[in-house]
Amino acid sequence: MTDFETLGAFYLGKRYDMPSRARRDDYVLYDAKDLTTHAVIIGMTGSGKTGLGVGLLEEALIDKVPVIAVDPKGDLGNLALRFPALGASDFRPWVDPQQATNAGMTADQFAAQQADLWKNGLAGWGQDGARIQRYHDAADITIYTPGSTAGRPLSLLKAFDAPPAAVRDDAEALQERVNATTTSLLALLGIDADPISSREHILVANLLHHAWREGRSLDLAGLIGGIQSPPFTTVGVMPLDTVFPPKDRMTLAMQLNNLLAAPGFQTWMQGEPLDTATLLYDPNGKPRGSVISIAHLNDAERMFFMTLLLSDILAWVRTQPGTGSLRAILYIDELFGYMPPVTNPPSKVLLLTLLKQARAFGLGVVLATQNPVDLDYRGLSNTGTWFIGRLQTERDKMRVMEGLEGVSGGQPFDKGAMEQTIAGLGKRVFLLHSVHEPAPITFETRWTLSYLAGPMTREQIRSVTALAPAPAPTAALASAPALSTAATGGGFASLDARAAVAPVLPPDVPQYFLPPTRDGALLYNPVVLGLADVSFANAKLGVTEQRRVILMSSVDDGPIALEWDAAERVELEPSALEQRPHDGAAFGALPPVATKARNY
Structure with missing residues (x-):
């Protein structure tokens, strides 16, 4: 058997023989550099999609590849549950008392059972506590909770910072970021703003563009002042006061001011600044696993934050030198709503741009979903690897087949055989279709090093955060x-x-x-x-x-x-x-x- 401890090779599982329904002994080692052409994971609830994603991120962090993982459901915080000793006392704080009761056990007994389950499960896949220790030592796991103090909060005080020169000097890239930021901010106010017809969008976009083009940053306070007294007097060829009278601008300024003054919004202004480089590396250059939990946010807040995050990641990417190796991973656990096939939310434009451009700079984007009909498959034409698990409906299967055929690149595509394979997939069994491999393979996912306790509650996130290393003080806080x-x-x-x-x-x-x-x-x-x-x-x-x-x-x-x-x-x-x-x-x-x- 091939040793799976090879740098640059992600141990995802073992081959699975579909006719005999049996796991084989040969390892599935995924070449890390193949991830620069991005990946998508598709599977219904219960298919093992979360386990595959967690395993993939574990492998990256063991190889010291930093990760930003967006977690809309609360599952990815489990990456922090790493117990090299595999003792019952390690598992005890994380077991669900209700599960223990349902199993006819006390919480202590159930914790001991879970410890044995994990020890035996790891052994069945050639792993042990020593590998968990390697994972633990390779990178710290930090759970961020924008808009909440349950985990480590992320401040938006710098959210409207001027992008780097590489973005400002690219007119198309600058306008792309301006439009996305404006749309998401106005959506947070409940304003459905069209970039062409909405005067609110036109004004805010012009304010951001005017400041950023000069290399100046804006915060919400500066934006409110700019709405009241803009640094320009015309919009297009018409007077600003004709297009957007002062009284109406005052109404918009008041809406933003009320948002800023709302007690619930103050948590958005606390914590570390939203900065991609900081999310990927600690001050000493050690790679990080940054899990950003957004389960507590409503839809408008999620879109607002996702747009700011994707904008910042895209700006960071454009400052990096080109590379053919994997430099970092962006993982989004549930893509629903961010890249739909028909509408164009601000996140969609940014994701499509990342899928097209990030590969040249070493950023691998991994997108996971249980709703394949909600994906823009034309956008996924830039995705080189597809992991397909058990699907729920015939409509889902048809959409996946459409997507696979679209990325086949003119290569022979046996649609009938592929449909038969997908129809027979069981729990934790996935079809791996990659443009870098001569043929698709099926495999069973390995046992995760992290304890999969299920979606984390806010109290559990607080407990994990309390054990994590303290953040380095920012310049603003230090002095x-x-x-x-x-x-x-x-x-x-x-x-x-x-x-x-x-x-x-x-x-x-x-x-x-x-x-x-x-x-x-x-x-x-x-x-x-x-x-x-x-x-x-x-x-x-x-x-x-x-x-x-x-x-x-x-x-x-x-x-x-x-x-x-x-x-x-x-x-x-x-x-x-x-x-x-x-x-x-x-x-x-x-x-x-x-x-x-x-x-x-």
């Missing part, structure tokens, strides 16, 4: 400079009242920002600026005098909102006022009275 202030002269807001977002004001209340007077982090405080040209003339005395007076007054919610008698006189050139705040500034609380123009 928190003391706040200085802009030269407001109107007093300082309490630091407890500060916010990271500029206040949203109606279009009839103009908003400007005083230039800072010293270096350091900025805290803007609300004041009212009054400017008057005062003239005095006396013909009898022959006196003519004209002076400009500028006063600055605080504003509050007391009986007298604005008291000019108590205002402070300042020396300031109106031309020095700035249209937008500086990046990274904080903002003092704005009294509600200041948001109404009639109070001035």
Whole structure:
């Protein structure tokens, strides 16, 4: 028998003889570099699809190939359940008490049974605790939960960072990222925005394009400010205020501001920044297995996050040198909704681009689904490997056959024999069809090194995260400079009242920002600026005098909102006022009275 411990060869299982329904002794070793032409795993619930995917990712991590795995169901967190000692106490925290009760056992007895089951199962496939230890030592497994603190949260503060120069210099790539980001953000607000006809899409896309083209990043706060006071006055050949009047822009700004202010959205702003390089490697260059659990998100939030993630991965890919070897893997456990055959959600465009371009840079994309009728098979024409398990309906089988015939590339395709093989597949038995192999093969998947405990609950994810290595502090967290202030002269807001977002004001209340007077982090405080040209003339005395007076007054919610008698006189050139705040500034609380123009 061939030794399966070969670098660059993924041990997936053993050959399976369909006529005799028996497993053979020869190993199925998948060439890692074949994965640069991508793969798709198709199989109904109970077919063993998750086990095959977990086994594939284990092999990659053992070979020190980093992985980003998107987990919509909660199963892939099991990659972190690695017990080299195979002791009952290792399994005990992860067994389901209900399963133990159904089996007529205590939880301790059931854990001991599971430990024996895993030990014997591994031995039947030539594996043991030492191989689990190799897997454990090769890479850390981290479970990320965007929008939740159950696992390690991912911050979207950098989600609208300017893409790298390689993307900015490619007009098509830049527009692709702008459109995808805009569509997903507006979908989060419940706005079904068409890139051509939607004025919301046109405005937000222009704001992103304008900033990114100059290499400037935008966060949600900056985007809200840009919607109120865009850095351009025309859209196409028409005035911006005609296409999108200030009052209507205010409504959109308020929607974004309400999203940002919602308590549930604050968890999206916590944690490590969304960064592909960080997801793939730790600060010491060690490869990582990053499992991104999105099971807790609703459909709009999933699409929003997936679009940002795919955009960032695509930008990372375009900064890498070309290679013929496998550099990293992107695994999506359930593709439903992200690459449908008819509609075009923002994720679809990005996935199709990755399938076409990522192979030259060593990124292997693996897509898994139990719903083959929901896949765009034209998009999968760029997929070199198909793993096909047991299918549920005749319609599913017909769609898979259509896809296989499409990727045969003009090679002889025995449709009848293929249909017969697929119809006879059992649990954990898969058909492997690869453009790199002379003929399809059937195989049974090996026993996984990870304990497959089933979908993880939030509490279980918390337990895994508590045992994982602590994240390296980011620059923003490592150094928190003391706040200085802009030269407001109107007093300082309490630091407890500060916010990271500029206040949203109606279009009839103009908003400007005083230039800072010293270096350091900025805290803007609300004041009212009054400017008057005062003239005095006396013909009898022959006196003519004209002076400009500028006063600055605080504003509050007391009986007298604005008291000019108590205002402070300042020396300031109106031309020095700035249209937008500086990046990274904080903002003092704005009294509600200041948001109404009639109070001035």
